[in-house]
Amino acid sequence: MVTTDNPTTRGGRPAPRAGSRPVLATLLLASMLTTMAGAIIAPSLPAMEKHFSSVDNAAFLVRLVLTIPALAIAIGAPFVGTLVDRVGRKPVLAFSVGLFGIAGGSGLVLDDLYAILAGRLLLGVSVAGIMTATTTLVTDYYPGESRSRVLGLQAGFMGFGGVAFLSFGGVLADMNWRGPFAIYLVALPLTLLVLRYVTEPPAVAAGRGADGRPAGARMPSLAFGIYALVLASQVMFYTIPSQLPFYLEDIGGIGASGAGLAIALMSLANALVGLNFGRIHKRFGVRPVAVATFTLLALGFAAIGSSSHVALVLVGLVLVGSGIGMLIPNLNTWLASRTPAAIRGRVLSGVTSCLFLGQFLSPVLSQPATGRLGIDGIYLAAAGLGIAVAVVLLLTSAGRKDPADAPADAPGTGPAAPAAAHPAPDAAAQR
Incomplete structure (x- = not known):
């Protein structure tokens, strides 16, 4: 196993190691949030349309509540990706998870259809940040075969999350059309886990120039x-x-x-x-x-x-x-x-x-x-x-x-730092 210096937190405790179980669990739980972007509130749409029946074009606007996050994600992801590289993976992920909880849960209290739509736009931006930051962190933390395994785990957790969240959303929608919006609040305690366990990969900072931009890297x-x-x-x-x-x-x-x-x-x-x-x-x-x-x-x-x-x-x-x-x-x-x-x-x-x-x-x-x-x-x-x-x-x-078929990243194409800059993935993550 590769050994590295283990940084400490402000309280003097050892910082969580990249690839450790708490880090992996945090990234997988954050990834599950992305399955809640739109369809979780689908069962609420008929009752929502009745509630806002006095609003002009209510039928169209209510359907936008379902679909507009996808458009916000598609447009916002490239901008968020630039922030992930320049500002850092951890700050973007922590902010995005917190925004997800606030913007997604806003439907619990807002009683203006246009304000709910604005919240859904912000939800889309937050999902773009979560998806980009979590996937980037997985590819930073895990080289070679462990990377493909964890990316598969990420996809699996997202699939199971979709089944669970969508089913629960339907149950809550039967009680009240606002009910499914409460599920988004699970992101708020998850923000604390991101702040506690996720660490910024050292290879990323090493690859930036003095102005913070990527040095000599090409798409x-x-x-x-x-x-x-x-x-x-x-x-x-x-x-x-x-x-x-x-x-x-x-x-x-x-x-x-x-x-x-x-x-x-x-x-x-x-x-x-x-x-x-x-x-x-x-x-x-x-x-x-x-x-x-x-x-x-x-x-x-x-x-x-x-x-x-x-x-x-x-x-x-x-x-x-x-x-x-x-x-x-x-x-x-x-x-x-x-x-x-x-x-x-x-x-x-x-x-x-x-x-x-x-x-x-x-x-x-x-x-x-x-x-x-x-x-x-x-x-x-x-x-x-x-x-x-x-x-x-x-x-x-x-x-x-x-190179992706090789047992490890090809030279110069994988993580930009030497192998010692990345702690070895946790043994549980390799099994």
Whole structure:
């Protein structure tokens, strides 16, 4: 194990070690918050619309309450990524988690629809900060194979968090439309954990110039291809929450609760695959996993769109969830292996931005096409896009090796400091 000097806190206690269990738990819990950005308040929308029925365009504005955080995340992530690199990972994460609790919970007390919308915009900015800072810290703290494992754990925790928070939100919404807003308050005590346990990686400061800007670091050209893959995958994926309830009702008379359970099944597959991503990456590497990801998406959407049998639709949802479970941890692993630590926040923020931009654009692009193609045609078109991406990835990966497939970061592309500057990951994180 690599040994390093262990800094102390102001009270004289040893500072938590990067990669230790408290640090890992804090980052995973913070990552779970991001699943609460929008859909957690979806069950409240009908009652909210009645409450604000006297407001002009209430129906439209209430729906914006659900979707506007995604747009704020997509727009705000690149700016937040720059702050993560210049100001630091820890201050951005601590501020973002605190803002998440305040902005998200504001719906408990605000009685003006426009003020609630303003709170949702701030919520989106906070989610951009949380996603970018937590992912950047994981890639800073964990090199090589441990990185892919922890990124998979992050995806798994986000998947399980989505199932738990969305279910609890529905229960609270039955009591009162403001109820789901209370769940956002869990971020406030988590802010204290961030301040206590998260430490700023020394490699980041070492990579900055005297003016605080990254010194001699350049964005890898691979980044733009990764961004395109994220955007395409989310445009495909979000046809499920936006269209599946209508599709299940058409083919099987399945109501809202049944559609919710079907989507929860997909989320469960997502989480389980994410938890095992470290093993998958260790065996196959980033390029083969990317091909497999889009192949699974294509097969899943083909199963959903080509059959009127609900059972086959459920199989398709499991396949789609399995592909999504590998998608983001794999692409983040790939991109982080090529990105110097000093600009990692800015580069990884592009993944966050494209992730939510795809979610925002998906219904905008798919809804007009349902009139011509039908919902089944939309899913078959998504399958066609998935197989086309898989073929392109397969053709471009033939005979090529990537630093992310190596057991550790390639020289000059991983963490910018020498190995001794990063404490070894906790033994529990390596198992």
